Amino acid sequence: MSATQEERAPGMPRARLARAWLRYAVEPYLYLSPALLLICFVMLIPLAIGISYAFQSINLLRPFDAGFIGLENFEALAGDGRFWTALTNTFWWTFGSVTLQFLLGLGLALLLSTRFHGKRLVQALVFLPWAVPTFLTALTWSWLFNPVIGPLPHWAAAVGLLSEPYNILANPDTALWGPVLANVWYGVPFFAITLLAALQSIPSELYEAAEIDGASPWQCFTKITLPFLGPMIAITVMLRAIWIANFADLIFVMTGGGPANSTQILATYVFTTAFRKLDFGYASAIAVALLGVLMVYAVILLVVREKLVRV
Amino acid sequence: MAALRRTPPALVAGKYAAIAAYVAFALFPLYWLLKIALTPDTLIFSDGTALWPSELTLDNFRTVIFQSDFMAYFRNSVTVSLSTAAATTLIAAAAGYAFSRFTFRGKRWVVALMLLTQMFPLLMIIAPIYKLVAAIGLLNSLTSLIVVYTAFNIPFATFLMQSFFDGIPRDLEEAAMIDGCTRLQALRVVILPLTLPGLGATLGFVFTAAWSELLFALMLINSNDAMTFPVGLLTFVSKFSVDWGQMMAAGVLALVPSCLFFLFIQRYLVQGLTSGAVKG
Numbered sequence: 140m141s142a143t144q145e146e147r148a149p150g151m152p153r154a155r156l157a158r159a160w161l162r163y164a165v166e167p168y169l170y171l172s173p174a175l176l177l178i179c180f181v182m183l184i185p186l187a188i189g190i191s192y193a194f195q196s197i198n199l200l201r202p203f204d205a206g207f208i209g210l211e212n213f214e215a216l217a218g219d220g221r222f223w224t225a226l227t228n229t230f231w232w233t234f235g236s237v238t239l240q241f242l243l244g245l246g247l248a249l250l251l252s253t254r255f256h257g258k259r260l261v262q263a264l265v266f267l268p269w270a271v272p273t274f275l276t277a278l279t280w281s282w283l284f285n286p287v288i289g290p291l292p293h294w295a296a297a298v299g300l301l302s303e304p305y306n307i308l309a310n311p312d313t314a315l316w317g318p319v320l321a322n323v324w325y326g327v328p329f330f331a332i333t334l335l336a337a338l339q340s341i342p343s344e345l346y347e348a349a350e351i352d353g354a355s356p357w358q359c360f361t362k363i364t365l366p367f368l369g370p371m372i373a374i375t376v377m378l379r380a381i382w383i384a385n386f387a388d389l390i391f392v393m394t395g396g397g398p399a400n401s402t403q404i405l406a407t408y409v410f411t412t413a414f415r416k417l418d419f420g421y422a423s424a425i426a427v428a429l430l431g432v433l434m435v436y437a438v439i440l441l442v443v444r445e446k447l448v449r450v
Numbered sequence: 451m452a453a454l455r456r457t458p459p460a461l462v463a464g465k466y467a468a469i470a471a472y473v474a475f476a477l478f479p480l481y482w483l484l485k486i487a488l489t490p491d492t493l494i495f496s497d498g499t500a501l502w503p504s505e506l507t508l509d510n511f512r513t514v515i516f517q518s519d520f521m522a523y524f525r526n527s528v529t530v531s532l533s534t535a536a537a538t539t540l541i542a543a544a545a546g547y548a549f550s551r552f553t554f555r556g557k558r559w560v561v562a563l564m565l566l567t568q569m570f571p572l573l574m575i576i577a578p579i580y581k582l583v584a585a586i587g588l589l590n591s592l593t594s595l596i597v598v599y600t601a602f603n604i605p606f607a608t609f610l611m612q613s614f615f616d617g618i619p620r621d622l623e624e625a626a627m628i629d630g631c632t633r634l635q636a637l638r639v640v641i642l643p644l645t646l647p648g649l650g651a652t653l654g655f656v657f658t659a660a661w662s663e664l665l666f667a668l669m670l671i672n673s674n675d676a677m678t679f680p681v682g683l684l685t686f687v688s689k690f691s692v693d694w695g696q697m698m699a700a701g702v703l704a705l706v707p708s709c710l711f712f713l714f715i716q717r718y719l720v721q722g723l724t725s726g727a728v729k730g
Contacts, residue, residue, distance in 0.1 A: 188582075
């Protein structure tokens with residue numbers, strides 16, 4: 140609106156024009172200023188400070204040791220076995236969660252895009268886990284895995300998955316599955332909702348035409364649905380992966396990174412180092428490393444996206 | 451769909467079975483939470499893993515509500531979440547309006563900046579925030595949580611509000627302005643009534659997010675008086691890890707406000723999750 144009005148007013152006096160220009164240049168920033176100020180002071184400035192912490196020694200338990208130490212934190216990081224374990228775990232945590240969430244979410248979206256009785260109620264019920272606070276999701280699932288009050292170990296033992304009903308969160312070999320399962324439960328609605336929205340944007344004439352030509356449902360799915368959803372799927376999955384890699388709540392509450400560091404991901408390692416050891420310098424160095432990993436991933440993501448768009 | 455009529459009954463049965471499986475998967479953990487909360491303490495070890503408790507009791511809820519600090523935590527959380535939701539919605543509505551109605555210099559940069567805040571690990575700023583908040587003497591105060599949560603939620607809420615404003619035709623306010631309204635009048639008389647559902651949805655999304663935030667609250671709050679519900683519950687769990695009934699009763703209480711808001715924002719889930727793009 141602003142542009143067209145300015146162009147349409149050649150007869151306007153210069154002063155009024157200037158005032159109008161000022162108004163249109165300044166007014167939006169007037170509306171944006173509270174948001175921008177808060178974001179700057181609470182997120183961007185602390186982000187810069189946080190990056191600078193990575194090159195300092197800041198430990199609240201050793202207040203007199205503070206000061207710039209160059210790359211020492213990163214040298215320590217390179218020799219820190221926990222860090223490399225956390226890096227591998229971050230990959231499996233993200234990969235496992237995203238894959239399962241996506242597959243189950245796609246299934247749910249496909250089901251919800253058909254017609255059946257009681258659909259509104261079903262939709263409300265299956266989306267409910269999204270609304271459950273994450274700390275409660277974590278607690279509930281860790282209780283479900285507890286053989287004293289939870290049924291899951293007994294069921295798993297009954298079908299032969301476990302030799303005896305023990306708590307998988309206490310076993311370093313299986314512990315990561317606990318948070319992954321909780322995360323799947325929590326995240327399926329997100330994928331189902333976004334994919335459902337995408338499914339509804341596919342023109343129904345395509346399916347009608349395919350049906351007239353005698354296509355089977357499977358052919359419809361692989362030849363119409365998947366190609367249409369493709370770009371949307373790629374973008375959602377990739378962005379979601381970043382979010383999940385940063386998602387520390389579930390693991391922190393369920394296992395705290397243990398047993399024996401077997402569920403520690405980079406995000407929880409940052410938090411436990413800052414929160415339990417109060418070693419802000421080292422925590423920031425891990426966080427910077429995590430940021431680096433995510434940036435490499437984002438570059439790969441952009442390249443892949445370029446390829447996808449071109450095809 | 452015409453195809454449905456011709457699908458063989460086995461497939462239809464399979465579909466309903468799959469739907470039932472999804473519903474069961476979604477509800478089972480919550481059912482279990484409620485079940486243990488309603489099981490009397492004395493029966494936990496005999497009934498703990500049974501599908502249905504042999505006796506029901508409200509004792510756990512009674513203890514949690516009347517004989518523990520949970521109601522204080524609950525109040526703190528309500529204060530923090532409601533204030534965050536109100537402040538965020540107000541600020542984000544203004545910013546979303548600017549995004550939706552103006553093309554201005556630097557817009558791309560502002561949008562990029564907001565997207566950036568959604569991408570980097572939030573835990574990166576937990577240490578600097580702690581030091582800043584400590585420096586201004588606001589540790590253990592709900593105000594610091596409100597300010598921090600408001601900032602965290604603004605980018606997502608702004609995009610959400612923008613999508614709601616985009617849905618309202620510009621002609622409406624232009625017509626009002628041609629008829630002699632100022633922009634603010636047009637905003638109040640024409641736009642505000644139409645955005646009420648959008649404002650409500652944003653309020654709901656932000657409330658839910660603030661209600662479940664744990665890690666920053668753990669870092670910034672450690673006095674019992676100022677604990678939010680998640681922090682209080684986690685402290686309780688680490689102290690009394692065998693009071694199953696009470697822990698779960700408290701868990702059920704934590705679920706109530708989010709579920710109420712969920713019922714309310716359910717209709718806007720698609721818009722909320724797709725415009726936030728990365729927000730879960």
